[in-house]
Amino acid sequence: MTEQQQEHGKQQEHGMTRRQLLRHTAWFGSAVVLTIAGGEVISQLGGGDPPSAAADDANALRFVQISDSHIGFTGPANTMVEQSFSEAIGQINALPYRPSFVMHTGDLTHLSTPDQFDQVRQMLGTIRTDQTYTVPGEHDGVDDHGAKYRQFFGKGTKGDGWYSFDLGGAHFISLVNTLGLETMGHLGADQLEFVRKDVAHLSSDTPIVVFSHIPLFAMYPKWGWSTDDSVQALSYLKRFASVTCLNGHVHQLFTKTEGNVTFFSATTTAYPLPKPGEGPAPTPVTLPAGQLHAALGIREVSYVRGGQQGLAIKDRRLV
């Protein structure tokens, strides 16, 4: 019997000869080695730092987003929203760094009473940070289209409470899309003009961060989880290399990318809402005992000037 026949016999018996096995292993190994090498090259092209590195960089601009504390809510989904908000603040204060600022993306209160606003303001005052910022949610303008909200948190803002600021090489814009007289999820002509003028002088390589309560993308319009004129606002930001939109309102983590814009919906410190379309309406979800904290959380955001192009996002569960 020839060597070839012997090999064929072994192949019939075991399905694959030793030589074939070695050959397959060699090609697979080569693919793996090349993949690792290629991955290293691509990640170096991206600035050298993996996404999590910015959070560990002492020179990074770092801030925290919290959202939807709903102070004053008393439903079974969370009977102690003040306590969970306090725990979120404790988690921020326990971070191994002092965030440059903390942004609350709306629904600070549940019923926008003066007492609730006062309680939120006092609690925000206990956060170990240089500055706290807010945008209003629809629950912060229940009966007065945000008048009380602006009394407590509107200092230095324009219009219904919108504003912008620069920090660490990035430009931050806080928008109000919850206080419209007719519809929720609306920015309006004045605010759109504010955005247009606000970014006109910026160079296109400036990272832009936009805060709002309601998403600036159509997450689920049927439930009011969209902003009807956001396309106009985002058109002013098209020329920028990196645009990050951070919102609340939907009480759950959600990410979406459209061109140069990445949207990140934050979770809440109060209670979860159903996923889009799950159920007839976005009403508070009561979780089994012991599972609530896993649905609540805070968000750490970091940006290294001159390093990576975008922002690094870390969502943390409430502990």
Next chain:
Amino acid sequence: MRDVLCRIAVALCLAGVGWVHAELYLGGYRQIAYVGPAFLVLASGSFAVAVLLLVSGSPVLRLLAVGLALGALGGFVMSRTVGIFGFVERGLQPAPQAILSLLFEIIVVAIVVVSWRILGMPGKRPIDVP
């Protein structure tokens, strides 16, 4: 000869898949948890297998090519339906990368499957018995 042409076509399309995902990764997707690292693995894996396919027609490499393409297609479908760890996109956004990648991935799967059907699997040639 036909086999070599098929391999070259698969390698080019796979490199296209890698290029699209590498560009998206560098353009901002690297910031997205799970999705960013997945794009990096897909891009580097696609480039690696594309290069190796130019050298060899090993069935392992063809399987890896199909696996990468199907993985990318699966990720695309999930991101438009149930989401990937909360990451959701809609339609053929980002354009034109989404449609380009889809085309490349479908072509990769189609060529490998059709060439296997027509040309047979390499290394499975009948042995002449004297």
